[in-house]
Amino acid sequence: MKNLTSAVRRAASTLTKDVGDISSVFPSLSGKKADPLPPRFSDLKKSLIKGNEDAVVASWQRLMTSLRREINEIKAEGSNVIPSIEFSDVAAGTVPQSKLDALRHRGTAVIRNVLPREQAMDLKHQARQYIAANKSKVRAFPPDNPAVYELYWTPSQVQARSHPNMLKAQAFLASFWHSSDPSSEMSTTYPLSYADRFRIRQPGDSKFALGCHTDGGSLERWEDPEYSRVYQPILNGQWEMYDPFDARHRIAATMDMYNGPGACSMFRLFQGWLAMSSTGPGEGTLNVCPLVRHATSYLMLRPFINLETGKLNLDATFPNSVPAAGQEYDPISHPGLELETTMVSMPQVEPGDYVAWHCDMIHSVDKEHRGTSDSSVMYIPACAVTKPNVEFLKRQRMSALRYSPPPDFPGAGGDGEIGFTSAVDWDHVSVEGQRAMGLGKRPWDVSPGMSEGERKVLEDGNSILFG
Numbered sequence: 001m002k003n004l005t006s007a008v009r010r011a012a013s014t015l016t017k018d019v020g021d022i023s024s025v026f027p028s029l030s031g032k033k034a035d036p037l038p039p040r041f042s043d044l045k046k047s048l049i050k051g052n053e054d055a056v057v058a059s060w061q062r063l064m065t066s067l068r069r070e071i072n073e074i075k076a077e078g079s080n081v082i083p084s085i086e087f088s089d090v091a092a093g094t095v096p097q098s099k100l101d102a103l104r105h106r107g108t109a110v111i112r113n114v115l116p117r118e119q120a121m122d123l124k125h126q127a128r129q130y131i132a133a134n135k136s137k138v139r140a141f142p143p144d145n146p147a148v149y150e151l152y153w154t155p156s157q158v159q160a161r162s163h164p165n166m167l168k169a170q171a172f173l174a175s176f177w178h179s180s181d182p183s184s185e186m187s188t189t190y191p192l193s194y195a196d197r198f199r200i201r202q203p204g205d206s207k208f209a210l211g212c213h214t215d216g217g218s219l220e221r222w223e224d225p226e227y228s229r230v231y232q233p234i235l236n237g238q239w240e241m242y243d244p245f246d247a248r249h250r251i252a253a254t255m256d257m258y259n260g261p262g263a264c265s266m267f268r269l270f271q272g273w274l275a276m277s278s279t280g281p282g283e284g285t286l287n288v289c290p291l292v293r294h295a296t297s298y299l300m301l302r303p304f305i306n307l308e309t310g311k312l313n314l315d316a317t318f319p320n321s322v323p324a325a326g327q328e329y330d331p332i333s334h335p336g337l338e339l340e341t342t343m344v345s346m347p348q349v350e351p352g353d354y355v356a357w358h359c360d361m362i363h364s365v366d367k368e369h370r371g372t373s374d375s376s377v378m379y380i381p382a383c384a385v386t387k388p389n390v391e392f393l394k395r396q397r398m399s400a401l402r403y404s405p406p407p408d409f410p411g412a413g414g415d416g417e418i419g420f421t422s423a424v425d426w427d428h429v430s431v432e433g434q435r436a437m438g439l440g441k442r443p444w445d446v447s448p449g450m451s452e453g454e455r456k457v458l459e460d461g462n463s464i465l466f467g
Helices: 002-010 040-048 053-081 087-092 097-106 117-133 155-162 164-174 225-230 292-304 387-401 431-436 452-466
Strands: 084-086 108-112 186-192 198-201 268-275 286-288 354-358 363-365 375-379 382-386
Touching: 053 292, 084 087, 084 097, 087 108, 087 164, 097 108, 097 292, 117 155, 117 198, 117 268, 155 164, 155 375, 155 431, 164 186, 164 268, 164 354, 164 382, 164 431, 186 431, 186 452, 286 354, 382 387, 382 452, 387 452
Parallel strands: 084 108
Antiparallel strands: 108 354, 186 382, 198 375, 268 354, 268 375, 268 382, 286 363
């Protein structure tokens, strides 16, 4: 791998995304006003529900009735609706069925003690040392009191992503997914590493006030033909039939049609972060809307409904959906979700706990960090092996070897961490960690019990990455 690394480092920088930070992704952080959508979006709405207009209105009404019941439960239970699962049970295969059912219903969970407490705290210490050693070159948001760092290849991040417990936790989360098409080329057996940022948020911070949003594109959910098929039951007027864990049409969906500065090209089954500090509700932590089926159905139907009349609305409006930005929400654009109530804080987490939430889940960050110590996490999602993900991993591997920002992030293709002090040595990463990054020479094992689709995607992936 050393020869490949040297060659990549010598390659000329090719910037594929503008330099920026996390505020580039969300109009609510940047303050940029969205332009009205062109008339073609009215035609899109008409085509998506053609022949099902009455069914869509009736489905909306049923959804609102069911949603009210779910909201009342959240009002009563709060953060307690989010299941906590011990990593020891994950490793032993003894997670109680009630916890599995809760994760499937809520779309989110806390997996406790994935890394030992002291090791997780040491990762934060290492990250701070890396920042200090390269202080003049590090980009972060907000610039005057950094919370989210534009760093991807620190030794501590790579160590966390490649930890055997992390890979096992990701495989557990992937096991909730399936495809309604047995021939789908997807494997949830082996986790892939998606490089993302980390956060060290200081007490009192109110600038990293990331509001309610969903990642994975915005308008793409309706505009990309394959992506819209993910939500076909909802658009057909049968929201109750929608399966949030069916990957059939997600595999080839285009989640980034506008080259957004923070759009994710990789199909993430769950988003996630590893806690590097003790953090409780109100202390700069994550908030989620733990209604993955209901909230997604609401999002997809909302553009088609006039809230004042309850009848169809087929103009070009898609509330809070902006090209090249994340999908955002607020009480005005999506009032029926009652976000003031349904957005609940993650329960108390300790260093080494892993928080995961479904890729379609609405989430936000506390507007103010009211705690007394830092709120620190490393963003580490769970990803499946698919052909598009393998192709992305190949590009991300090149970014890793030259310490450039990954393909999805601001400054992708630029200098990034090239020449930074204490850069990670890829030859010292575990074999399993290298493989999850598409590095090294160990291919994925293909077994007779796998489906034809899984065998094919692993064989093709081995040829592309390790051949």
